[in-house]
Amino acid sequence: MTSLVFCRGCAHQIHETATSCPKCGAPQVVLTKSAAATPAAALTPPIQNYAQVPWYRKRWFAGLCIFLFVPAYFLIAFTGDIYFEKNGELKTISKNEKFIVLGIFIIIVFIRAMRD
Ligand SMILES: [Zn+2]
Structure with missing residues (x-):
């Protein structure tokens, strides 16, 4: 039984067992037991160091x-x-509600400051 999959590099149709694309040479993930068990086969590798963290996930x-x-x-x-x-x-938020939000914010900031 043969079936075709799309290349991860160029979207060209290639055989599902191909380890690399014959058109663009991009390495393919072969869904065999041994390949799936290898951590390198994972599509999104876990973040190992700070340089790999995307900017929008950084604390600053x-x-x-x-x-x-x-x-x-x-x-x-x-x-x-x-x-x-x-x-x-048409309604407006009362002054009390504004101060409740302010209070919640101060508590959150205080809890964060205590943890760090
Ligand atoms: Zn390709």
């Missing part, structure tokens, strides 16, 4: 998000009203 970027968007929220929340619609009526 997560920190940047917190320090950009949380101050943005408080700037908007405490210089005016935040509106929402409920049953067709």
